[in-house]
Structure formats: structure tokens, C-alpha cells
Amino acid sequence: MNLTPVTPTAKGPADRFTGDVYVTPIAAPAAPAYLSAGIVHFTPGARTNWHVHPNGQTLHVLEGIALVGTRDGDVIAARAGETVDCDPGVEHWHGATSQTLAVHVAAVVASASHSGTDWNDAVSDDDYAGAQSAVTEQR
Numbered sequence: 001m002n003l004t005p006v007t008p009t010a011k012g013p014a015d016r017f018t019g020d021v022y023v024t025p026i027a028a029p030a031a032p033a034y035l036s037a038g039i040v041h042f043t044p045g046a047r048t049n050w051h052v053h054p055n056g057q058t059l060h061v062l063e064g065i066a067l068v069g070t071r072d073g074d075v076i077a078a079r080a081g082e083t084v085d086c087d088p089g090v091e092h093w094h095g096a097t098s099q100t101l102a103v104h105v106a107a108v109v110a111s112a113s114h115s116g117t118d119w120n121d122a123v124s125d126d127d128y129a130g131a132q133s134a135v136t137e138q139r
Helices: 124-136
Strands: 021-027 035-042 057-070 075-079 083-086 092-095 102-108
Touching: 035 057, 057 124, 075 083, 075 124, 092 102
Parallel strands: none
Antiparallel strands: 021 035, 035 102, 057 075, 057 083, 057 092, 057 102
């Protein structure tokens, strides 16, 4: 058993996120499991870029409402206590609504040679607005 000291929170890099996003690492990928996990704080309107996880991703919402959208237009609004499983190889994004923050734990399985995430282009304002509309219709 080991105690890991608190890892400092860092602002998410602009080449992977739109808006103000803060990441607190929990686990860095290491043998044998290569689990990578962190707590991610999204301010209202903030979101990831499009990205893919070859081994999938699990998102567990701690606060607020997290939006998770795919390229084909599917959108999930997950609330505190809910978990979203993103299938391997499915391009998606996640973030906060335009009115509420979102905080979630993000977990992926990496490998010795791959971080577990392939980052792509930014989610357009039109795609983000469409996700907002889809969520409003779900309620």
C-alpha cells in the first residue's frame, strides 16, 4: 500500500480544451495496469476537443452537469453520481453546459507506448450549441 501526495492542479492546455478547464491527476499510467485517471473541472461553456480512446473511457460526474457528445450527434447529459462509459474507438468530447460547471473523474487505460488518448480538432461552437439544444429537448 502506498500513499501518493496530492498532485497539483493544472490548467488544461489550449490545444486540447476550449474554455477554462483544470485537471488534477489521480493516477499516471504505469505497469502493469496503465490506468490513467484525473479529476477534471470545466467552467460553464468549457469542453474538450474531439478525441478517441483506443481502450475506451469512463467518466464519473462529481458535480454539475457534464455533456458527452459523439460525432454522429448523440449527446448525454450526466449529473452528479452518474457514470458515462465511452466505447473504445468512438470519437467524442465532454464538458460543461453553457450555464453550469461540470466536474468529473476521467479514467482511461493507456499502454507502455500510448497515452490512451488521441486528440483531434476543437468542437465547433455550432456543434456545442447543437448539444445544448439536444440536452434541452431531453429534459
